[in-house]
Amino acid sequence: MRFRPLIAVxxxxxxxxxxxxxxxxxxxxxxxxxxxxxxxxxxVDMMRAGGNAVDAAVATGFALAVVHPAAGNLxxxxxxxxxxxxxxxxxxxxxxxxxxxxxxxxxxxAKGNVIPDASLLGYKAVAVPGSVAGLxxxxxxxxxxxxxxxxxxxIRLARDGFALRYADARALRDEHLxxxxxSKRIFQRDGNYYEQGEIFRQPELAHTLERIAQNPxxxxxxAMAGELAAAIQKGGGLISGDDLANxxxxxxxxxxxxxxxxxxxxxxxxxxxxxxxxxxLNLLEGYDLHALGxxxxxxxxxxxxxxxxxxxxxAEFLSDPDFTxxxxxxxIDKQFAASWxxxxxxxxxxxxxxxxxxxxxxLDQLASTRAPAAVHEGGNTTHLSVVDAEGNAVAMTxxxxxxxxxxxxxxxxxxxxxxxxxxxxxxxxxxxxxxLIQSPANAIAPNHxxxxxxxxxxxxxxxxxxxxxxxxxxxxxxxTVANIIMGVIDxxxxxxxxxxxxxFHQQWMPDELRLEKFGFSxxxxxxxxxxxxELNPTGYWGDAECIAVDPRTGDRLGASDGRNGGRAIGx
Numbered sequence: 001m002r003f004r005p006l007i008a009v010x011x012x013x014x015x016x017x018x019x020x021x022x023x024x025x026x027x028x029x030x031x032x033x034x035x036x037x038x039x040x041x042x043x044v045d046m047m048r049a050g051g052n053a054v055d056a057a058v059a060t061g062f063a064l065a066v067v068h069p070a071a072g073n074l075x076x077x078x079x080x081x082x083x084x085x086x087x088x089x090x091x092x093x094x095x096x097x098x099x100x101x102x103x104x105x106x107x108x109x110a111k112g113n114v115i116p117d118a119s120l121l122g123y124k125a126v127a128v129p130g131s132v133a134g135l136x137x138x139x140x141x142x143x144x145x146x147x148x149x150x151x152x153x154x155i156r157l158a159r160d161g162f163a164l165r166y167a168d169a170r171a172l173r174d175e176h177l178x179x180x181x182x183s184k185r186i187f188q189r190d191g192n193y194y195e196q197g198e199i200f201r202q203p204e205l206a207h208t209l210e211r212i213a214q215n216p217x218x219x220x221x222x223a224m225a226g227e228l229a230a231a232i233q234k235g236g237g238l239i240s241g242d243d244l245a246n247x248x249x250x251x252x253x254x255x256x257x258x259x260x261x262x263x264x265x266x267x268x269x270x271x272x273x274x275x276x277x278x279x280x281l282n283l284l285e286g287y288d289l290h291a292l293g294x295x296x297x298x299x300x301x302x303x304x305x306x307x308x309x310x311x312x313x314x315a316e317f318l319s320d321p322d323f324t325x326x327x328x329x330x331x332i333d334k335q336f337a338a339s340w341x342x343x344x345x346x347x348x349x350x351x352x353x354x355x356x357x358x359x360x361x362x363l364d365q366l367a368s369t370r371a372p373a374a375v376h377e378g379g380n381t382t383h384l385s386v387v388d389a390e391g392n393a394v395a396m397t398x399x400x401x402x403x404x405x406x407x408x409x410x411x412x413x414x415x416x417x418x419x420x421x422x423x424x425x426x427x428x429x430x431x432x433x434x435x436l437i438q439s440p441a442n443a444i445a446p447n448h449x450x451x452x453x454x455x456x457x458x459x460x461x462x463x464x465x466x467x468x469x470x471x472x473x474x475x476x477x478x479x480t481v482a483n484i485i486m487g488v489i490d491x492x493x494x495x496x497x498x499x500x501x502x503x504f505h506q507q508w509m510p511d512e513l514r515l516e517k518f519g520f521s522x523x524x525x526x527x528x529x530x531x532x533x534e535l536n537p538t539g540y541w542g543d544a545e546c547i548a549v550d551p552r553t554g555d556r557l558g559a560s561d562g563r564n565g566g567r568a569i570g571x
Contacts, residue, residue, distance in 0.1 A: 024496040024557035027570025031556035032056055033545035034384040037567035039063040042153040044569050053392040054142040055150050058135045060384050062154035067162055070171050070403045071382040075417040077130035078398030079267050080138055081456040085391035091254040094134025095270055095449040096127035096420040099238040104444050107426045119422040123237030125406040127420035128247050131398055136216040137249045151213040161201035167565055169194045174404055182409040204414030220244045231410050257332050260489055263460040269326045272318040273455025276478045279310040282337030294491040297527035304506040304513055305344045307479055311508040312355050316372035319441040320449045330362040349532035352511035378402040381472035385547045387556050393468045395456035423450035453477045461551055469546040479505040480542040495548035496559040512536040
């Protein structure tokens, strides 16, 4: 059988009518894109007050901890990618860490079986949070304003409250929040659920933010650290005062590559995102996707096969670089991609269990000591992108892991804690609740950071800022970012069209092609099935918050994802 190249059918006026805009938001000086209008406005206000992109990103991040508690946070972690106007690049890793008392079998019963939900709900699921340290460190090193200035809007939003959107009010009805008294009291009014338009106030969180603004060290070394550690241990968790005191933000070297002459800068390990993104793009560089047509069966096939191989390598080689050697340079080598490309059948899907990596000397020795195994990652993260008037750019992704994290709210402090321990391997070789076989390279160990898919990314054109992008979505973050980059570079879409376009994803295991339910040509799906794909149509996913810079005018073009009601704001 032969695939027919089909021109894209996005159905934006119908199937994607929920998208906020059909065209990007234009601004001549600066832009912020995030999942919530109030958070984006906070970032814009900082730049209007004389701040730069870092001030805006930190202010937006703290605001998201108030207005988007499902993923915005003080009790989680994340990554920040910064490109300064002078070309310097910095990457901050403030990913959560396993506490010192963590052990590989901590979620197994006496018979070695996985205890249901033990790594997902409650205090024992919590890893040492890094968000506060990361935001404070970024502000200290590169911000122009004071920490108090950039935190004041978040404090005000928590103290005075804000009107809940429909989706926000519905999200607060999460059944697992009701399992924890403090979470039920704050977010569900003890069962008297909030409705759309009601003002949601969080006085305890406001006081916590005031304490951080006054003395950020208090969160990790002072009285607040003691309160936090005591609450976690009282609830059966493992985090101690020493775990908090020993937490450190790490600056790492961003990964870099090229795609059709564009320069791509992205997240290094412990994120798998940047490596898998660059490996995918290297594989795709050998095909003329533009000639095949966006969302044609052939372009989807070749992209899915590239995802399959990149995720196969992700599963085998990527973990915490502080404890395991990661062959980053080899995985993003274009010759390696060319060798992999030879294994792609031009018309049929390769069964995932039959993949065989090509011989590549730099990887062969490491490959002989490891077995690839897929890793689950929670999908409730949040991303923000910022570009200021000087051309400084920030792409930052933060997470609690699952929606509302562990569902535990720290008594007296008013913020939710992550359930990031579930991102580790709970039991090597055993499928988790998502059907994924867990990797021994990502096993729980003291002070380790779990593997992540967060992929904050910056793209340059002729050494000039061109795209700032990222998304939540667990493993689908990588494919979302790749699809948006391809949409702009290969298919000539503007940034909003690229964000709106229907998404698809293949991650090696499970062996299926996941697609959003709407937006694909009805002729395309049967062709993919005839080509050997098992299709898994799902709802919308991700929340890409992106900015493009017009190479001709320098205008900032904001594209927020209507799938989750985001908003890009500029001036």
